[in-house]
Amino acid sequence: MIMALPKGRILTEVMPIIRGAGIIPEADFDNPKSRKLTFDTNHPGLKIIRVRSFDVATFVAFGAAQLGVAGNDVLLEFDYPEIYAPLDLDIGHCRVSVAELKALSAQDDPSRWSHVRVATKYPNLTRKHFAERGVQAECIKLNGAMELAPSLGLCRRIVDLVSTGNTLRANGLVEIEKIIDITSRFIVNRTAFKTRNDEISEILQNIGARKDLA
DSSP states (O other): OEEEEESSHHHHHHHHHHHHTTOOBOGGGGOTTOOOOEEEBSSTTOEEEEEOHHHHHHHHHTTSOSEEEEEHHHHHHHOOTTEEEEEEOOOSOEEEEEEEEHHHHTTOOGGGOSEEEEEESOHHHHHHHHHHTTOEEEEEEOSSOTTHHHHTTSOSEEEEEESSSHHHHHTTEEEEEEEEEEOEEEEEEHHHHHHTHHHHHHHHHHHHHHHHHO
């Protein structure tokens, strides 16, 4: 079996839970100079791969990995029916929010919007949110440097992940509307859960027990 884990901050937060559940990756996993992406573990039938956070859900949905950890922002954006998300790991706390330039926010009233143009890496989540409010959203897909879009005239607003808000403030932006709170979930491929139920259920139980102690 393959467990897909996201690179970056979430990996740091999730590894104590993974290790506490008795899943120990090979030494090269902790080597910052290693170029490997696939790692053996102390379980002969389980390997770990490290991929971009947005790609975890895709690997699991299409069965290339059977298990994974993904934020519910990613799960909501892709809405893969092949993914079962039984555990909220209570890590990776942040939120998806709408932000705009501070000067605009002083005179803006979100309740009066009928059409918005936003830069975001969450076009599906964004359109759905605004549609529920009766607002038409034109989404410009960006994968990074979202905070540059308003100041360079690409659009007036962005929808992005916000944790401390420091990056927004550093770029003259303010958060004006929260769309949803985000945490990371332990996810499972539904077909794998049926065909390898005993193995996966044991891992889920161990992960869940460790999460509750964290």
